[in-house]
Amino acid sequence: MNIERYLIAHRQGTPGQIFRLLRQGRVTVDDLVVDSPRTDVTGDQQVRVDGVAVTGRQPQYLVFNKPVGFALNLEPTGQRSLGSLLNPLDQPRSLKALADLPQAAVGLVLASDDEHFLTDVAQQNWRSTLQIVLAGLTAPKLPTNSAFQAVTSQTDKVRQTTTVSITTTDVLAGVRTLNDLANANEPVVRTQLGPFVLPVDLAVGTYRGLFASEIDALNGPLDPKTE
Template identity: 25%
Template sequence: MRLDKYLCDGLGITRKQATKLLKSGDVTLDGAKVKSGAVKVSSQSEVMWEDRAIVLRGPRYLMMNKPTGFVCSHEDGFNHTVFVLLDEVRYDDLHFAGRLDVDTTGLLLITDDGKWSHRITSPKHKCDKTYRVWLADPVQEEYANAFQQGILLRNEKEPTLPAELEIISDNEVLLTIHEGKYHQVKRMFAALGNRVEALHRERIGQIVLDETLEPGEYRDLSPQEIESIFSK
């Protein structure tokens, strides 16, 4: 591969921008400064720019502990987007495998593999999602049965799929749903006359939020976590 093409793919820049970087003298190939984009890069070559290794990556699979106040979007006129928390090249290629609201925290999966994310978001695959929910009013005894039977949401023709409710305390529950309707968890509790005060996603499928990640931190998924999406 030509060096200029390698820079384009590794940094997500145009051929013109790659040529400009090379002319600056800040790009090295195997320790030597190179200004020609025509130089060939082998699979064993080490390409550096401003002392940063440029590595061509395959599909990316990231887990983030999303903090409150950030939106799952590339652009937003009012709030910061999750992408400002990422130290990734070519972040325009990334998308979310299941968005979270601006005020919802927890497990957020980010990828550039559309087939993989489709397994999570497509209704036909019924991918489980578990949320920790804090409610304004105490949990009522009939909630568990209501979630198991399915709840008809406003402006919906069919009730939700059966969901599992685990009571943690008077105002805290764990809820596992098997679909991903718009604002579904909040709407389900609203239909029961309650209000969600805080919402935190802990699990998607078999992928559980890494407890070592502070809000705003992220890491690559392990091969086992990536493959788990196809195991169902």
Template identity: 30%
Template sequence: MRLDKVIEQQLNTSRKEMKRLFQQGKVLVDQRIERRPERNVDSALHQIMVAGRQLETQERYYIVNKPNGVVTANLDQQHQTVIDLIAPRDQHPDLYAVGRLDRDTEGLVLVTTNGQLGYDLLHPSKKVTKRYEVVVNDLVTPEDVVAFATGITFHGGVTCKPADLTIIDARVDRSFASLEIAEGKFHQVKKMFLARGKKVIQLKRTAMGSLVLPDDLAVGSYRSLTQEELKGLAAHFR
């Protein structure tokens, strides 16, 4: 959560009062004076002291294994959403899914109340990587690997950043591969393979930055991030 929002919520300060707190050096994060109101903080990672008072945050972070058919939206009149997968006891009005997966794509989705974290993870300048398991209806070749590493150009002329394609099992009528990309264009993975004359028939996201989909997390299930997983996101709390 933004530091100024934490202070506003817990100390009920006016904008003028908050500005004075920062100017007077009375806002400390991990015992260091912090002058950036936009700083993203979480008391699970930081000690937040304002005018001698320690503040606590109550952010929620869930890693979800999204099933095929579920949409990554807060509300949808026709389809179940990833927010619907969260049990009533864990719901919160500020929960939202970070980024999007197509309705027919499975795998890792981060659901959180920390809007600032989501913004940082998705910002192009951060170059947060996403890893996918991909099944296509054709033979994936070493030439495809080179093309992905060079930068695939869509039929419309848009060129993607270089991507890391790894062949796991290649057959004439079906191939299994792993793909890592550092951007998030609309339907990007499907369009990349389509540009090589291949159709994606199954897609699953297995990692986003430091977050990795746990092997024991069943499809349609979720759990809170562990402290270690949260620490892995610490670079986005600056």
């Protein structure tokens, strides 16, 4: 069996992730780095990813709908933290969050026990979509900021509200700007990060695992010239 099929069979990631693991030199067979997916491996050889035997490495990839006022700490004992939302099966994992959403905001937060995944996602410098709901039908004028793209507003005449959205790579500045607007009905919410949209059926204070296609999309291309 070649190493690519071996790693897929042992649930080491999506095919795209396994290609990335090999290209990044993170896979060893009998302590030798393997970078070709066609390399043959037998059952009596020692296969490791990031120094961990494949039988002990089954990484977790999660998306949270973070409540307002909750910190991004994943320790299960942390009060008002993402860790306090974990079920018993996920509590033993050494999870970390992609730490870029302040406590004042709610919405999409990624977490994983695969630090390389979090690093790869951060390096994509994805834009976030942030929005806030304001009372009234008058769209406010936001201060000029070169980091803000696609500033839009949409009125709801039935509810008598205006939803203001911005797309930006500067999440902290975006949250501060929207929070400073008058007549806010709700906290700022992140609804999208790059290609990933917060699932509409993911209630505030809950989380789920990422699908393989979502993981690959968030990782982005390993080498834009060849992929």
